[in-house]
Amino acid sequence: MSLAPNTLPGVDSIDTPALVVDLDAMERNIATMAAFCRQHRIAWRPHAKLHKSAALAQLLVQAGAVGACVQKTAEAEALVAGGVRDVYISNEVVSLPKLERIARMARSLQAQNGQVSIAVDSLEGIRRLAAALNAVGASMRVFVEIDVGQNRCGVQPGAPAVTLAQEVLRHPCLQFAGLQAYHGKAQHLRSAGARRNAIAAVVAAVQHTRQLLEAAGIRVPLVTGAGTGSFIHEAFSGVYGELQPGSFLFMDADYAANERDPAAPVFEHALFVKTQVISVCATHAVCDAGHKSHAIDSGLPRVWNSTLEYGNGGDEHGILRGATLPSLGDTLWLVPGHCDPTVNLYDHLVGVRGGLQHGVVERHIRVDARGALT
């Protein structure tokens, strides 16, 4: 919802804990990524697993993105319900009820000149998908996922990917769209050189696979992948045609701990948990944001513009220590260690214009796919 400009409440009116987006910083991040992709003539399809918001997915498309990536069928449904017309499920789906939902979505989007695409990594997965699509008369773009170092989903690069692409081509309802090649762990290697080397190995694996596919007479329309920590290397590779980074929009505390590559654009922190001090004693203060307010899988949050240290106080509390403790009732801003699962804890983001100190609440952004697990 947007608020009427003449009645915009100030930042002070935001009760705690709340998840707050610095809209100015977020929009600068979007402009930076858009400029990078224009300059390097590469498509970008930001991952909506971060923001889970149809409004933000649409904002990114307006800035030049070709569509959105998601990980879950229910995330795709939430974005499509919110008006997004081009969604790629960059993940494997094998359950029959989900494949039926995807097939219905594909048919519905086709009728609107939109599309939904998906990743596959097994013969069985391809056959189940084709059966679901045939049952409703729909068709879909399919990427074969290769494991380029993440050691998670995907077949090994090379011959196994050719076998899967050949199976895709056997089903008229499937269009072989190319390769999904994402190395998530490379995003968080601290040294810029280590990230560059990791992606060099990824690119070699992709090139090898593409050569085998072409030798088998199979054209590879697109290679898609990359994240905020490494995307410059995929962009410069000459192999990737589409980048999937999502976190640049908000920037995690964890990404900020990476050594920056001089060639990489600079992004700002744009997502904050506003919290209040509810208890103070001689040794520490306690704030009202614990790990029900922010994810801790990539470390605890940092206190923004402060030398205070945030310590784990459990589900509902944070322990603040430092030379000068805050006072009872003071408010602080935390930078989450990992934005994706933090956003997933909230029904909406509070969008602030004009800075965290003196700004106003311009809009509330619904987290449409919060809890969209299936």
Next chain:
Amino acid sequence: MSLAPNTLPGVDSIDTPALVVDLDAMERNIATMAAFCRQHRIAWRPHAKLHKSAALAQLLVQAGAVGACVQKTAEAEALVAGGVRDVYISNEVVSLPKLERIARMARSLQAQNGQVSIAVDSLEGIRRLAAALNAVGASMRVFVEIDVGQNRCGVQPGAPAVTLAQEVLRHPCLQFAGLQAYHGKAQHLRSAGARRNAIAAVVAAVQHTRQLLEAAGIRVPLVTGAGTGSFIHEAFSGVYGELQPGSFLFMDADYAANERDPAAPVFEHALFVKTQVISVCATHAVCDAGHKSHAIDSGLPRVWNSTLEYGNGGDEHGILRGATLPSLGDTLWLVPGHCDPTVNLYDHLVGVRGGLQHGVVERHIRVDARGALT
């Protein structure tokens, strides 16, 4: 919602990931705790920060609980909206908008012969609370929280608690209800002896504080606290009049790792994440439940009735390793490391009757206070 008995779908119909309650196991856990508290003539007020469900809070009251504990104002509001009439916010609240909401809740519950109570640990907090209550003509029970080893909220045991109790007594809208004394860290000490020793120190601190209060002419109506890992010691202390454990209802994987005290009743795992294998390769399988499906603050989930090891695969995936890998499409059951923040990720729990293998879906239990952070 309850489903009509003659159309109850089987467990197989639950798509993944889903948070599933074994209703039979949960009800046995409730009966066990109810019997313990009856036998030892002690009140119990289970912590709803675990289940966040008005229906489960009511089920516990029907089994003999005196009411529910919560940590957040919004949790209290969600339970009251769902018909719970006696709620204790076992936490400090100092923001004026929240105190106004609490005062309105107190007035509304008083009119229905219910009550809301709260913990305090500062003069300023007591004065703000009294002002909010006076503004609407309401009154409330207040517990003074003492820090008995958690090193979080609460004043030091002894004289500081007397000062706060005296301040409470200065405000006619406040009733001094006694002491809040909870040692959360003691719940997870692995050795039964270490937990017993930790609670012995807690009890000594409570007794000392009570003696000082009584010497100052202040009666202590109730001491409240304890959790699933330690409650037998608080129950046997002769000092506590009310127990707050909540986790016994579902039992975390982490609690199961505690050495059991022979005097403690036995509780069963009753909460599971159902997950499906979406990718298999030579070295591992991948399931569709990552840390957006379960909290990992107390460790990764265990795979139920299996020798498979669950490894972190990020937000949406789990990596399964073991001598025999499952097949594509297989479903597995995970026992979450920590139930409280896991429940907070879901809009509803799927209640299964008759076991996880051959049971039926009897009801969906709404997580009324999911995301209730403020």
